[in-house]
Every structure is written in structure tokens, then in C-alpha cells.
Amino acid sequence: MVKLEQIVAVSSKDTLFKAIASKSNGLILEDLSNGKNSFFSGRIYQISPLDSMGLYILGGTMPLKEVYEMFISKESEYPVPPESTGEEEMKQFFQNVIPEYDTYKVKYKDMKKCLRWYHQLKEFRLINTEENVSE
Numbered sequence: 001m002v003k004l005e006q007i008v009a010v011s012s013k014d015t016l017f018k019a020i021a022s023k024s025n026g027l028i029l030e031d032l033s034n035g036k037n038s039f040f041s042g043r044i045y046q047i048s049p050l051d052s053m054g055l056y057i058l059g060g061t062m063p064l065k066e067v068y069e070m071f072i073s074k075e076s077e078y079p080v081p082p083e084s085t086g087e088e089e090m091k092q093f094f095q096n097v098i099p100e101y102d103t104y105k106v107k108y109k110d111m112k113k114c115l116r117w118y119h120q121l122k123e124f125r126l127i128n129t130e131e132n133v134s135e
Contacts (some may be wrong), residue, residue: 001127001128002065002068002069002072002121002126003121003126003127004049004050004064004065004097004121005031005051006018006019006031006049007019007049007050007051007121008027008047008048008049008050009045009047009048009113009117010029010040010045010047010048011045011046011047012045013045013049014116015030015031015032015033015048015120015126016029016033016112016117016121017030017031017032017040018032019049020037023039025041025042025043026039026040026041026042026045026047027039027040027041027042027047029047031068032120033103033120033122033124034086047062050064050117051063051064051065054067054070055067055098055101055106055114056101056102056105056106057098057101057102058100058101058102062098062100062101065115066115067098067105067114068121068127070098071118072127074096075099077096078096078097080093080115080118080119081093081115082115082119083113083115083116083119085115087108090108090111090112090115091108094106094111098104103125108123130132
């Protein structure tokens with residue numbers, strides 16, 4: 001099960017955040033790595049909700065939640081590599097797990113970000129690989 005509701009990525013920040021409240025000029029976010037709340041101005045930071053993101057596939061976009069569910073369903077056959085994995089090995093992983101991903105639009109840096117967030121979500125217990133993913 002993958003829980004992406006209220007989870008956001010902030011430009012220039014390495015960790016993920018949970019949206020706590022909104023103000024007219026930004027958001028109050030909880031840092032999932034340490035639990036601290038901070039204000040992030042929309043004028044300074046680009047704030048992107050993970051549940052609105054996706055991966056380019058041939059003919060459209062696959063929501064990030066579905067991408068991570070694919071990772072979970074195939075993790076026994078293809079272990080999810082760390083974000084420090086080399087480009088060719090990472091491309092091979094994506095090809096094995098999501099064969100329809102668009103090799104022209106999905107760049108190495110996008111794959112790294114996708115894997116970083118996946119591992120962080122697992123660490124923060126927002127991805128549970130023990131449950132049945134078909135729920």
C-alpha cells in the first residue's frame with residue numbers, strides 16, 4: 001500500500017514533507033525526517049505534491065502511486081536499487097519493472113528522484129510492502 005496524500009517534495013530539499021496547513025503565500029510543512037514544522041514560501045520554493053506526479057510512459061503518464069505499486073509487486077524479482085545506482089543499471093531496472101516507460105522523456109535524474117522518494121517513503125512507513133497491493 002502506498003500513501004502519497006499530503007506528501008510533497010520541495011525544490012532544493014532532499015527530504016519529503018507532509019502538508020500541515022496553507023497560507024496565502026505558502027505552506028506549513030512537516031519534515032518527515034525529523035518531525036519539525038517549517039513555513040515554505042511559494043515565491044521561493046517549488047512545492048510539488050507527490051500524488052499529482054507521474055512517470056512518462058508510451059501514450060501517457062503513469063501516476064507515481066502506480067509506479068511504486070509496480071516496484072512493490074516486482075521487488076522479489078527485481079530489487080529496487082539505491083539512488084546512487086549507475087545510469088545503465090537504473091535504466092535496466094526501469095525497463096524490467098515498467099517496460100512501457102518512455103525512454104526519451106524519462107531522464108536519469110528523474111529516475112534517481114523517483115528511487116530516492118521510494119526509499120524515503122519506505123523509511124517513513126508510507127509504503128508498506130507487506131500488505132496486498134491490490135486493495
